[in-house]
Amino acid sequence: MSHLIRKLEHFVRLSGADRAILGRAAAERVRNFAPRIDIAREGDRPRDVHLILAGWACRYKQLEDGRRQIVSFFLPGDICDLNVFILREMDHSIGTITSVTIADLSREFFDEIFVGHPRIATAFWWEGLVNSAIQREWTMSLGQRTASERMAHLFCEIFLRLRLAGLTREDSCDFPLTQADLADAMGLSKVHVNRTLQELRSAELIILKGKILIVPNLEQLMNVGLFNANYLHIDHEGRQLDAND
Amino acid sequence: MSHLIRKLEHFVRLSGADRAILGRAAAERVRNFAPRIDIAREGDRPRDVHLILAGWACRYKQLEDGRRQIVSFFLPGDICDLNVFILREMDHSIGTITSVTIADLSREFFDEIFVGHPRIATAFWWEGLVNSAIQREWTMSLGQRTASERMAHLFCEIFLRLRLAGLTREDSCDFPLTQADLADAMGLSKVHVNRTLQELRSAELIILKGKILIVPNLEQLMNVGLFNANYLHIDHEGRQLDAND
DNA sequence: CGATTTATTGAATCGACTCAATTGATGTGG
């Protein structure tokens, strides 16, 4: 939960009461999943909105012949689409990467938020808009960036998103993705991911070993990935809505 | 306006009053744009939510070195992100393809909808969720589909979206995109788009000439594009919210 | 510790790209 609050507070400052409501909602229906398990499958009826409390997960889609694309990653503090439950069926699957803890948030919780807690509501809107922007940026990456630019870009994005959630050290963070995961996310073959990683490593842009990523020089990596952080909208803009305590 | 209503009614049946409200909102602040003009630019402060009344537009992003990616198309009846105005600046540009007529919808209009008109609010939510799903599907296309699959898929998507808005004849529709537009949208070179089109044409999957697209056999085209319409969520699911008149 | 997954390397191939030139449309002003 703290990861969500930490993230949202980059946009809107919440009151103690706001934080308490979020804390309660996230403590109610908590579930744990093993690594490499589906939380939801394409075709399922969406019931609740999931909040990731701990661990990494992803959305993915698959073609009949097995080709698989990871369309987004869920990091701690991320929420899947607000209001999904108005749809009849999932158009994609959600699977875990590591072991994952989620909280299921009910329709009623959101009804309550949207009528009585405008600051949280605004923060949720912001979260959703940023997720859309991330999806657009992935479209950009897949369409225009070369393999190494694309990888560098993804490393920047994940590093910054983790930092917002308070999940980085100085210049390092956990990084549990396998090269196969990276391949599925970047639309590249495993072999080429491997070679591209070697390239980034020998340029001393990243150190990636034992599920830990070190970014010695973020600015440099951003340059290589043609990374512009504007799409993450990390400006404290909700000021007019700030709580006073 | 009628295109928006027509589209939304695939999900929620609206009342006469609902339709009237939408009609009024869309008549208030109407603007016209010439073809190949920017409606909004990356970096601008977002002021209003735009509703496309007529014509085709697109969102696009550009890298410093000029590489350009169209990340989505706007067709008549489409709305750009709800609540964009809470963000400080645009992370992408919006440009016209043809001449375009838009209506600017204000913050106040949405406040009114979300408190007093739950059916419209639900329909807007649905619209937004479908747009997210479309963006994910583009990620899938760019990451996994081959050039010809990708093109076939796009033709299917556009044809179906236009049909929802009431903008197709039997098996044909307007199609004002140039091969350069297609290239920017599909992450391919112009030359390769040209060759891929020839391939689809000689397989008699499409007839594309003079800005008119004919799809002689949609089912066949869907097979080639590995197209599954589930992501458009065109099931009349909001039934419980239907108006009675 | 063996078993399985993950990472690495080499070689051959192919899909898509670039460059460059040509043909065909479209549109505008005189």
Place this chain on the structure above:
DNA sequence: CCACATCAATTGAGTCGATTCAATAAATCG
């Protein structure tokens, strides 16, 4: 309404980024 200018579409040839297939090395896990 034609002539010219511009933009859009097409074709050919050579190249390159990324792929596939296959084998090996290194981690990780029960």
